[in-house]
Amino acid sequence: MEHHYEKVEDILVHEGDDYAKFMGSVAPPIYQSSLFVRPTTANGIPEHPYAYTRASNPTVEAVEKKIAALEGAEAALCFSSGMAAITSAIMHFVEKDCHVITVKSIYGPARNFLCNYLPKKFGVKTSFLSCEEMEHIEDFITEDTRLIYLESPSSGVFRLQDLEYIATLAKEHGIGTVIDNTYATSLYQHPLEYGIDISVHTASKYLGGHSDLVAGAVISSKEICRQIQNNERVLYGACIDPHQAWLLQRGMRTMKLRLEQHAKNALIVAQYLKNHPYVKEVYYPGLKEGPQKHLIEKYLKGFNGLMSFVIDGDTDAAKKFLDSVTCFLNGCSWGGFESLAVSYTVGYSQESCDAMDCPMNLIRLHVGLENVDTLIADLEQALEKTRK
Ligand SMILES: *Cc1c(COP(=O)(O)O)cnc(C)c1O
Numbered sequence: 001m002e003h004h005y006e007k008v009e010d011i012l013v014h015e016g017d018d019y020a021k022f023m024g025s026v027a028p029p030i031y032q033s034s035l036f037v038r039p040t041t042a043n044g045i046p047e048h049p050y051a052y053t054r055a056s057n058p059t060v061e062a063v064e065k066k067i068a069a070l071e072g073a074e075a076a077l078c079f080s081s082g083m084a085a086i087t088s089a090i091m092h093f094v095e096k097d098c099h100v101i102t103v104k105s106i107y108g109p110a111r112n113f114l115c116n117y118l119p120k121k122f123g124v125k126t127s128f129l130s131c132e133e134m135e136h137i138e139d140f141i142t143e144d145t146r147l148i149y150l151e152s153p154s155s156g157v158f159r160l161q162d163l164e165y166i167a168t169l170a171k172e173h174g175i176g177t178v179i180d181n182t183y184a185t186s187l188y189q190h191p192l193e194y195g196i197d198i199s200v201h202t203a204s205k206y207l208g209g210h211s212d213l214v215a216g217a218v219i220s221s222k223e224i225c226r227q228i229q230n231n232e233r234v235l236y237g238a239c240i241d242p243h244q245a246w247l248l249q250r251g252m253r254t255m256k257l258r259l260e261q262h263a264k265n266a267l268i269v270a271q272y273l274k275n276h277p278y279v280k281e282v283y284y285p286g287l288k289e290g291p292q293k294h295l296i297e298k299y300l301k302g303f304n305g306l307m308s309f310v311i312d313g314d315t316d317a318a319k320k321f322l323d324s325v326t327c328f329l330n331g332c333s334w335g336g337f338e339s340l341a342v343s344y345t346v347g348y349s350q351e352s353c354d355a356m357d358c359p360m361n362l363i364r365l366h367v368g369l370e371n372v373d374t375l376i377a378d379l380e381q382a383l384e385k386t387r388k
Pocket of ligand 1: 201202204214
């Protein structure tokens with residue numbers, strides 16, 4: 001029999017497992033089949049609910065149960081990537097010529113979708129708000145507003161939005177709300193509890209956790225998931241494949257342990273950078289300081305390994321740093337076991353940085369699961385080279 005769990009550790013380890021259904025296997029089988037045949041029983045009801053993997057698959061369902069339970073939600077749907085989950089959630093709410101409100105500092109491809117793709121193809125108008133403008137978001141609502149798209153904390157410098165306030169306001173105006181909850185993770189923030197309609201994730205980051213898969217998830221009520229399942233997921237066809245779903249459930253079993261270690265290492269790195277004479281600014285919510293301290297304390301129950309910082313120097317100094325790190329690999333993703341350093345806005349114009357609500361020459365670090373002294377030594381030698 002399948003059990004349901006309440007404690008985070010139990011959900012991560014066991015939710016979705018079904019020993020009777022899966023012949024006692026502790027790891028679910030990979031149902032590597034596109035098609036499921038269904039003999040009809042005497043009363044006309046099919047023996048099982050599966051027909052075709054674009055619509056549903058038992059391996060996929062097992063991980064969807066785990067994700068929904070982890071975020072305290074009724075349902076979840078997995079997708080072939082985080083962007084597939086994001087665009088499906090957005091398309092659930094938008095219609096031709098409508099208006100969308102979002103923040104400037106959202107993930108680049110999501111910004112591209114709202115800034116270029118939807119306006120050009122469907123006449124959608126999007127207002128991109130700065131962190132400060134977000135505090136009086138009410139002024140930006142029009143009668144055409146159908147969606148408020150949030151990312152909290154957002155990409156770049158991790159700006160938070162007041163989810164409870166925004167969800168309440170959106171409900172009063174009959175506007176849908178979607179949040180990209182990837183940074184906080186399902187461990188540390190449950191947006192649906194504040195009234196947000198849909199939480200989306202890329203599972204390619206901490207949910208998978210091993211830099212070996214690309215996947216995404218939509219988390220919402222049963223009814224919204226049913227609609228997205230029958231429309232965006234089945235029609236666009238961006239379903240997760242059973243093999244990725246299996247890797248994802250495997251990665252999730254250790255998610256809490258991984259996150260705790262990422263956060264432990266990251267806090268040491270953030271404090272080291274903050275106290276370093278060659279560093280101008282460090283952005284890491286886990287330092288629990290700055291103008292958004294109250295939002296950090298209200299919304300984030302834990303932290304992770306992603307941070308960013310600005311060197312006290314010019315673009316060349318930032319480039320020199322990136323060329324000099326060795327344990328921190330140069331790469332753009334995050335959320336895996338490995339430490340990464342990448343340009344976020346190094347060499348970008350002031351105008352581009354303003355559009356992203358980010359400072360110039362921002363470097364992003366992902367602090368992995370390596371020995372933290374090794375990581376600090378690498379940062380030390382690379383920072384030293386920026387002055388030579
Ligand atoms: C990486 C990322 C995505 C996109 O995920 P994919 O699985 O690569 O499509 C979305 N949101 C955030 C915040 C990300 O960092």
